[in-house]
Amino acid sequence: MRDFRDAKAMAQTLRESLTTKAVTISHSESLELVSRMLGVADWNTLSALLHAERRDPIAPAARLKATTALYPAIPLRDLVPFPNATYPMFVGREKTMRALNQAFEGGREVVVAIQREAAVDDPRFSDVYEIGILAQLLELETLGDGTLRVLTRGLRRVALRSFTAESAAYQAEVAEVSEGAARDARDLIRRIYQRFQDYTAAHGILVPDIWMFFDQTRDPGQIADTVATRMKLPIRDKYELLATLDPVTRLERIEALLDLSQRPISANYAATKRQALDYANRRRHQYATLEHFLLALMEDPDASAVMRACDADLGKLRQSLVQYLDSELQHTVIDSESAEPTAAFKRVDERASLHAQEVGNAAVTGANALIALFAETRSPAARLLAEHGVSRGRAIKAIARGAG
Missing domain, CATH: 1.10.1780.10 (Clp, N-terminal domain)
Known part of the structure; x- marks a missing residue:
């Protein structure tokens, strides 16, 4: 069995077979039966296990470009930003504030790195994930408590080669990454579109312009990042979407995460x-x-x-x-x-x-x-x-x- 879709196919076959014998069960009941046949308590658990098994190792190094560049850096504890999205960030760590000041004095570009553990106050290279984003600084405001509010816009993914605190400010050396050639994903995009409408309604997420965006673009990478930005997910799951470089694979991961929203009914x-x-x-x-x-x-x-x-x-x-x-x-x-x-x-x-x-x-x-x-x-x-x-x-x- 390759992934959760094979389990769903088994459930559909079981349901159709029972129907020929005048036994009618719902789709969710057939999923639960398949789960038990495979020795798992319920469909939700089986789907999660299969999703976990099909996750490819996050190893984008093969797509790194040879040249590197050094930028001021911001480590984030509880946010995973994506390209083409605008984020307000609130900064209080001294080394981060110095990095922001350096960026504003220079090209207004900064590397955003995602911490592996939020509890780490002074992260080093081993404390951040290897894929981050290069972001443009739009606004910088000093708040009354001395912290900074900075408005940033994600530009593109980068791979971190180093992350240090030189000159008492965070810096990162990064290499550009390639997301590969575009592939046709019209059927997958259509499924994501339909499922995400229900997802936003159920979670009370306001996305006034996103449906127009779906109509105007068929770029699987842009669509994947736009949807991922708005999904309510643990940091680890969001980071895996960020670190999945192939756009179609990224969309497939999003579909699997939407599928994991299924629950047994009381x-x-x-x-x-x-x-x-x-x-x-x-x-x-x-x-x-x-x-x-x-x-x-x-x-x-x-x-x-x-x-x-x-x-x-x-x-x-x-x-x-x-x-x-x-x-x-x-x-x-x-x-x-x-x-x-x-x-x-x-x-x-x-x-x-x-x-x-x-x-x-x-x-x-x-x-x-x-x-x-x-x-x-x-x-x-x-x-x-x-x-x-x-x-x-x-x-x-x-x-x-x-x-x-």
């Missing part, structure tokens, strides 16, 4: 999704909508706890939902007992998994689905929630206080 949430479909089937509606979903979430112990913590009157909310379903969806009544979930229904279900990852839930719950629903701002379900005082911000605060 028993209550599984029952809630079945209840939503049942509400649509009872009314012989052709589609199961977000309004059916919300009506079921009102009976979900986790989601309803969050709504009550927002001071919602669940009785009045239920009444509004039932009235909408029985009057506004009459045109969807057909002679069928099997409603099809709408695209919005499926999006909310997928975003719920991403939100569970963000807050560290071991399994997806109705509370995660409630948060995911707010991204569908044009839906009557989101409008009814707002009318009854349930907003995304209030719901997140309620969850932080322990509701749901």
